[in-house]
Amino acid sequence: MSSLWTTLRNNLRQYMILLALLVIILAFQLMTNGTLLKPMNVSNLIFQNAYVVILAVGMLMCILTGGNIDLSVGSVVALVGACAGTFIITWGWNSHLSILLCLLIGLAIGVWQGFWIAYARIPAFIVTLAGMLVFRGLTLIVLGGLTLAPFPADFLAYSTGYIPDVFANLGLFGLRNSTSLLIGILVAIVYCVSQIRSWFWRKKKEYDVENPAILTLKMAIVSAAVIWLFYTLGAYRGVPKVLITVGIILIAYNYLTQQTVIGRHLYALGGNEKAARLSGVKTRKLLFLAYVNMAFLASIAGIVFAAQSIQVPPHDCMGGEVAVGDEHDAHCNQHLRYAAVGTEGVEEPDHGCRHDHDL
Amino acid sequence: MAKKLLEMHSITKEFPGVKALNNVNITVEEGEIHAIVGENGAGKSTLMNVLSGVYPYGSYTGDIYFDGQLCRFHNIKDSERLGIVIIHQELALVPYLSIGENMFLGNERQRRRGIVDWNETFQEAEEHLRVVGLEENPRTLVKDISVGKQQLVEIAKALAKDVRLLILDEPTSSLNEADSRKVLDLLLSLKRERGITSILISHKLNEVAYCADRITILRDGSTVETLDKYSDDVTEERIIRGMVGREMTERYPHRPKTIRSDVALEVKDWTVHHEIYTERKVVNGVSFKLHKGEVAGIYGLMGSGRSELALSIFGRAYGSRISGTLLKDGQPLELYSVPDAIAAGLIYVTEDRKESGLILGSSIMHNITLPRMEFVSNRGRIDRDLERKTANNYRETLGIKAPSVEQFVGNLSGGNQQKVLLAKWIYSKPDILLLDEPTRGVDVGAKFEIYQIINDLAKQGKAILFISSELPEILGMCDRIYVMNNGRIIAEFPQSEATQEGIMNCIMQHSKGEIGA
Ligand SMILES: Nc1ncnc2c1ncn2[C@@H]1O[C@H](COP(=O)(O)OP(=O)(O)OP(=O)(O)O)[C@@H](O)[C@H]1O
Ligand SMILES: [Mg+2]
Numbered sequence: 001m002s003s004l005w006t007t008l009r010n011n012l013r014q015y016m017i018l019l020a021l022l023v024i025i026l027a028f029q030l031m032t033n034g035t036l037l038k039p040m041n042v043s044n045l046i047f048q049n050a051y052v053v054i055l056a057v058g059m060l061m062c063i064l065t066g067g068n069i070d071l072s073v074g075s076v077v078a079l080v081g082a083c084a085g086t087f088i089i090t091w092g093w094n095s096h097l098s099i100l101l102c103l104l105i106g107l108a109i110g111v112w113q114g115f116w117i118a119y120a121r122i123p124a125f126i127v128t129l130a131g132m133l134v135f136r137g138l139t140l141i142v143l144g145g146l147t148l149a150p151f152p153a154d155f156l157a158y159s160t161g162y163i164p165d166v167f168a169n170l171g172l173f174g175l176r177n178s179t180s181l182l183i184g185i186l187v188a189i190v191y192c193v194s195q196i197r198s199w200f201w202r203k204k205k206e207y208d209v210e211n212p213a214i215l216t217l218k219m220a221i222v223s224a225a226v227i228w229l230f231y232t233l234g235a236y237r238g239v240p241k242v243l244i245t246v247g248i249i250l251i252a253y254n255y256l257t258q259q260t261v262i263g264r265h266l267y268a269l270g271g272n273e274k275a276a277r278l279s280g281v282k283t284r285k286l287l288f289l290a291y292v293n294m295a296f297l298a299s300i301a302g303i304v305f306a307a308q309s310i311q312v313p314p315h316d317c318m319g320g321e322v323a324v325g326d327e328h329d330a331h332c333n334q335h336l337r338y339a340a341v342g343t344e345g346v347e348e349p350d351h352g353c354r355h356d357h358d359l
Numbered sequence: 360m361a362k363k364l365l366e367m368h369s370i371t372k373e374f375p376g377v378k379a380l381n382n383v384n385i386t387v388e389e390g391e392i393h394a395i396v397g398e399n400g401a402g403k404s405t406l407m408n409v410l411s412g413v414y415p416y417g418s419y420t421g422d423i424y425f426d427g428q429l430c431r432f433h434n435i436k437d438s439e440r441l442g443i444v445i446i447h448q449e450l451a452l453v454p455y456l457s458i459g460e461n462m463f464l465g466n467e468r469q470r471r472r473g474i475v476d477w478n479e480t481f482q483e484a485e486e487h488l489r490v491v492g493l494e495e496n497p498r499t500l501v502k503d504i505s506v507g508k509q510q511l512v513e514i515a516k517a518l519a520k521d522v523r524l525l526i527l528d529e530p531t532s533s534l535n536e537a538d539s540r541k542v543l544d545l546l547l548s549l550k551r552e553r554g555i556t557s558i559l560i561s562h563k564l565n566e567v568a569y570c571a572d573r574i575t576i577l578r579d580g581s582t583v584e585t586l587d588k589y590s591d592d593v594t595e596e597r598i599i600r601g602m603v604g605r606e607m608t609e610r611y612p613h614r615p616k617t618i619r620s621d622v623a624l625e626v627k628d629w630t631v632h633h634e635i636y637t638e639r640k641v642v643n644g645v646s647f648k649l650h651k652g653e654v655a656g657i658y659g660l661m662g663s664g665r666s667e668l669a670l671s672i673f674g675r676a677y678g679s680r681i682s683g684t685l686l687k688d689g690q691p692l693e694l695y696s697v698p699d700a701i702a703a704g705l706i707y708v709t710e711d712r713k714e715s716g717l718i719l720g721s722s723i724m725h726n727i728t729l730p731r732m733e734f735v736s737n738r739g740r741i742d743r744d745l746e747r748k749t750a751n752n753y754r755e756t757l758g759i760k761a762p763s764v765e766q767f768v769g770n771l772s773g774g775n776q777q778k779v780l781l782a783k784w785i786y787s788k789p790d791i792l793l794l795d796e797p798t799r800g801v802d803v804g805a806k807f808e809i810y811q812i813i814n815d816l817a818k819q820g821k822a823i824l825f826i827s828s829e830l831p832e833i834l835g836m837c838d839r840i841y842v843m844n845n846g847r848i849i850a851e852f853p854q855s856e857a858t859q860e861g862i863m864n865c866i867m868q869h870s871k872g873e874i875g876a
Contacts, residue, residue, distance in 0.1 A: 207744045260739050261732040268729055271718035278676060278707070278715055279730045279783070280698040 039236035042229070047308055050159070050242040051077065051301040057253045058297035061290045064257070064270045068117075068124035070291065072131030073298045076109055079135045080302030081309075085148040088155055095155040099303055106299020109135070110292030118288035151307060159245060159304040162238040175231070177238035184230025188223035195219055242304055249297070266290070361388040363427075364556050365410075365524060370421035372405055372414065374770070376762030379405040380419070381580040387524070387558060392550055394559045394567040397577035398602055398802040399774025400760050403560045404448055406577070407526050411445040412438040425524075439466075442523030446513045446530060448560075448773065448800075449713060452501045459484035459497035462516040487515040491545055507538030514545060525549070525557040529773070531566060532800040533711075535661045535828055539563070543570045562802050564595040576601040603804045610803070611835035612811045615818065617652040618838055622689070623822035624649040624705070624791045629683035631664075631671040637679045641667045643846040645683075649791060649822040654813060656837030657826045657848075658862060664846040665826045666710055669793040673707035674700035687791070701730055704790035708780060708797055710826075716780045719769035723761060723779055724750035726768050730787040753782040758808060774805040781812060792816065793824045798832065810836055830859050844869045 029036045055073050062070050080102045087098035109131070116127045163179065170178035195215065202209050233239050257263035268276040269283050277283045365387040372380040380402045387393045395403050408414050410423060412432030423430045425441055432438045435445075452461045459481045468483060470476040484497035493511045495504060501512065510530055517525050527546075531539035547570055549555040561567050567574060574593060576583040583601050586593050600606055631642040642664045649655055659665045670677035672685065674697040685692040687703065694700045700707075709716040717726055727750045728735050735746040750764040759778045761771055768779055781797065794813070798806045813836065817823055827833050833840055840857050842850040842865050849869045852861065 202744060205744060207747065259741055259743075261736050261741060262739065264725065264729070264732060264741060267721065267725070268718055271720050272715075274715040275709075275718055276729070278673075278697060278709060280701045281729070282696075282698065 037232070039232045039234075042232050043236045043240060046233075046240050046243055046246075047160075050240075050246050051305040051308065053246050054249055054297050054301040054304065057249055058294040061253075061257075061266060062124070062294050064266045065287050065290045066270045066273060069128070070113075070124065070131075070294045070298075071128040072109075072113065072135060073294065073301070075132045075135035075139065076106065076295055076298035077302040077305050078139045079109075079142070080106055080299040081306035082139045082142040084155070084303055084306050085151070086142055088151055089148045095152060099155070099158070102303055103296065103299050106296045106302070107292060109299075110295030113295060114288040114291035117291055118284045118286075124291070156307050157241070159242040159307045161241055163241060163244075165238055172234075173231075175234040176236065177234045180230050180234030180238045181227070183239055184227045184234075187230070188226045191226070192219045192223060242308070245300070245304065249300070262286070262289075361390060363387070364389040364425070366422075366424040367406070367410065368422045368424070370406065370409055370419055370423075372402075372409055372419040376766075379580055380409070383421075383577065383580070383582050385575050385582060385585075387556060388573075390550060390554050390556055391572040392546055392557050392559060392570055394561065394571035394574045395577060396561065396564065396567055396574060396598060396602055398804050399777075400772035401577040401602075401802075402580040403577055404528055404772070407445055407528055407558065407560065410438070411435055411443055411526065413445075439520055442521055443526070444517040444520050444522040444524070445526040446510075446517060446528065448528040448532075450506070450509055450513065452509055452512060452516075454502035455500060457498045457500055458488070458495060458504070458512050458515075461501055461512060462487065462497070462519050464516075466520055483519065484515070487518045488512075490518060490549075491515045492541070505538075507534050507541065510534060510538070510542055511545070514542070514549075518549075522555060525555055526560075527557060528560045529562065529800060530559070531561060531563060532773075539566060546570060562800060564598050564803070567598065568593055568595060574598060578602060578604060599803050602802065610807070610831075612807060612814055614654070614814060614836065614838070617814075617817045617820075619651040619653075619820065621651050622648050623651045623653075623687065625686040625689075626672065627684045627686070629668065629672070629685075630681070631667055631678035632680040634677060634679055641678065641846055642671065645843075645846075645848050647841055647848060647851075649824055651820045651822055652817050653839065654817050654823045654825050654837050656833040656840040657824060657843050658828070658830060658833045658840060659826075659843035660828060660866070663843045665843050666795050667846075668843070669707050669795055669824065669826060672700075673697065673705065673793060676700075676707070701787055701789075704788065705793070706730070706784045706787055706789040706791070707793040708784050708795060710795040710799060712776050712780045712799075717768050717776060717783075720767060722765045723754065723759065723768055723771075724764040726779055727753055727764075727783045727786050730783060734786070734788075749786070750782075753786060757782050757785075757812065773800040774802055777801050777809070778805070781809065785812075785816070789821065791822045791824075793826070795826045796828065797825070798827070798829075806832075830862060833857075834859065842866060 025036065035041055055077070059069060059073070062068050083105055084098055084102050087093045087101065088095055113127050113131050116122045117124045162177070163183070165177045165179045167178045167182065172178040172181055175181055195218075199209055199212075199215055230239065257266065265276070265281045265286055268279065268281055269286050273283055363386055365385075367383065367385045370380050370383045371378070383402070383406055385393075385395075385406070395406070397403050405414075409419050412435050415433045416431035423432075425443065430438075430441070438445075453464065456464070462484050463480050468476045468479040470479075481497045488495060488497060488511075491511045491514050493508055493515065495508065501509060504512070513530075514525070514527075525546075530542055534542065543566055546557050546559065550557065559567070559571060571593075572588050574586045574588075576586070576598065578601070583604075586597070586601070591597070596606075625646075625648050627646050629642060629645045630640060633639040633641050645668060647655070657665050657668075667677050671681050672694075674694040675681055676697055685694065687705070692703060692705075694703060694705070713719065718729070724747055728746050732741065735742055735749055747764060753759070754761065754764055757778045759771075759775050759782065761775060768776055771779065777797070777800065784792065797813070798809055801809065813823060813825070825833065825837055834854075834857055838854055840852045840854070840862070841848050842852070842862055844866050847869075850862075850865045
């Protein structure tokens with residue numbers, strides 16, 4: 001059992017990143033006079049950055065394969081958003097089927113790019129740069145330069161809105177949404193139980209285990225952070241649905257990279273391609289999969305993003321037209337989203353903060 | 360007595376979990392060649408990194424005096440300013456820059472501040488190249504010259520920095536004999552003509568005996584003794600005794616007769632073309648056999664096609680237009696990829712562990728299990744605890760010196776990295792092992808251990824192809840010896856008939872014949 005001090009020292013680099021994050025949060029909290037961590041802002045941060053997190057997960061895999069990035073993701077997000085808009089709004093197709101079709105389009109894009117990168121051995125930079133231009137162009141063709149009217153509710157249900165408050169009358173700690181807090185506590189408990197179980201299991205098998213003090217500390221910190229997050233969300237309107245999508249993706253990919261053979265092979269490929277190849281790692285196939293996966297996640301991000309672009313619920317859709325995709329650069333769309341968020345702010349003056357708060 | 364150029368007093372340096380240096384003292388006199396020898400992980404490279412400021416003042420304890428001055432180097436620039444130049448164990452040249460550009464990298468000749476003077480650069484480069492005896496255009500890209508020449512460029516690069524104390528960390532480990540000799544003679548002539556002092560680290564004790572004036576021996580991070588060429592007897596046996604702390608009467612373990620009658624691998628008429636210049640034959644109609652329990656050697660100089668032969672057999676990992684047949688245990692074997700080969704129990708241990716063998720930024724554990732993740736995983740999910748246990752097992756049986764299997768391979772000493780490489784492939788449960796220079800850059804003691812490992816594998820009935828460019832090692836270890844030259848196997852000797860002269864003659868005659876024909 002390693003002592004507390006050596007564990008801390010050995011993991012210093014990891015903790016440094018967390019520490020830096022903490023410092024940044026604190027700094028902005030001070031600079032914004034506490035707006036940063038206000039419930040509504042936290043909620044908005046989640047809405048606005050969900051698609052970025054999804055893209056980042058995919059990008060991590062590309063970077064793992066040896067420092068390559070995928071430049072085309074922005075365009076793929078836009079194209080998928082545009083397709084979703086066309087299918088559902090213009091042609092009136094079923095939302096669920098359309099989403100499935102959009103994911104398939106993402107996969108197809110990934111296969112296309114992955115083929116050139118992995119099997120034709122064209123540098124990823126070039127292929128994805130070309131992809132960026134091509135898919136941007138396709139987006140314009142698909143939309144024909146038009147903006148589309150808002151999506152129907154069943155499309156939005158996946159990634160906008162909040163998990164309904166099942167215990168509406170509970171009013172825990174005066175929260176608007178008690179369900180949120182309960183979910184948070186549940187997540188924390190599941191986390192702690194799984195940690196403790198694996199600790200005892202390893203102990204029984206006489207594997208190296210961490211110091212119980214460290215384990216307790218770790219569990220306390222993580223649980224506190226989780227409960228705080230869900231408490232804060234509960235003080236506003238509850239848990240954004242998109243958090244579920246993001247959570248599932250994060251957990252799945254964390255498992256994939258840390259616990260599976262594929263993940264290990266990815267790291268090996270990035271560490272030393274030649275050694276990996278001579279160790280029997282199928283390097284081309286992995287490279288191919290990394291880009292297929294990236295485009296797939298980009299299409300999920302595209303769907304989330306398209307829906308996010310219309311934060312305003314249909315019934316009070318002021319100035320209702322929202323550009324989907326054709327102003328694909330996050331910039332433009334962010335303006336739109338901020339505007340949308342702003343209307344909410346106006347609607348609920350008790351939370352008193354406008355859209356000039358973050359980022 | 361000559362002036363003391365360098366004194367290092369009670370140097371101690373710790374890494375998390377390892378005390379790499381413990382109270383090391385060393386004195387180097389002006390104008391001598393001072394060798395530092397010791398087993399893998401004895402701390403030689405670390406000591407030199409302390410001296411050259413790679414590990415800055417404050418990260419170690421002890422004093423360094425250079426030219427009588429107490430020195431506190433905070434980085435490499437500080438030590439270079441005083442004329443201490445280190446040539447690291449791994450070549451540090453940029454392949455896609457020219458020789459001249461490499462020589463003045465970080466030390467650019469400038470017209471005005473920040474503007475490179477190319478004329479001066481290449482002119483000066485040419486002068487230094489002449490001194491080191493390298494006839495190359497300084498505008499040639501480094502990737503286009505041989506490793507031997509690259510090592511000379513490294514020395515020329517040091518000369519460009521007005522070097523007073525030149526430190527060479529295993530400069531000849533990847534050179535053949537002729538090139539090694541060139542490097543050593545250069546050191547001797549630099550000493551005679553320019554009075555340049557050098558520190559030479561090497562595992563090749565014959566080289567050390569050849570050119571060193573004094574020899575300091577390190578063992579487990581401490582100085583054992585310093586031998587003087589002029590007052591002590593410095594035979595290789597004497598040096599080895601200091602290094603390993605006991606008499607080593609045999610350089611090769613006894614090789615029991617483990618050879619069986621059945622043929623494990625038969626290669627027939629194997630021809631391989633160059634990967635890029637596809638009309639050039641690299642391996643030309645080679646046929647050979649490996650029996651179970653046999654260690655068969657392939658001796659050949661660099662460029663004779665031995666690695667290409669082994670790599671092409673290993674699931675066509677090298678080459679184009681490969682033809683010929685493989686038979687394993689009498690059955691035809693078709694291998695189209697490396698995973699095929701591994702699954703068939705045929706593996707290749709690379710000669711270049713850094714470049715193509717190990718993932719230096721990963722742990723020992725992850726390196727070992729990489730070739731066959733299926734042994735430690737269940738339907739694609741890794742059992743990390745089983746993995747750790749397995750790796751620990753190999754760490755113990757092969758004697759890999761490391762505080763834990765979580766240690767990054769890049770932090771291990773050369774010999775221990777080599778053992779990880781072997782561990783990784785033994786773990787993959789092979790029947791046939793193609794070992795390419797398995798003892799490169801490994802100390803005598805560890806070499807002995809590796810030979811023992813090889814003998815053990817043979818005893819278990821595995822068939823081993825032992826490729827090496829060190830003749831004594833081939834003669835000491837192999838049951839049968841194939842001689843390779845220019846892509847062909849030109850002779851085969853049973854151990855009883857093989858001699859150093861016989862093999863060298865054979866190669867000479869073949870080379871002459873080729874030129875004559
Ligand atoms: N950065 C590092 N972190 C942790 N341990 C290290 C690091 N560098 C070296 N070591 C350890 O310090 C010891 C001395 O290593 P060093 O590289 O000096 O050996 P060496 O004598 O040069 O061996 P070789 O002949 O194999 O090159 C080894 O046990 C090695 O594992
Ligand atoms: Mg070393």
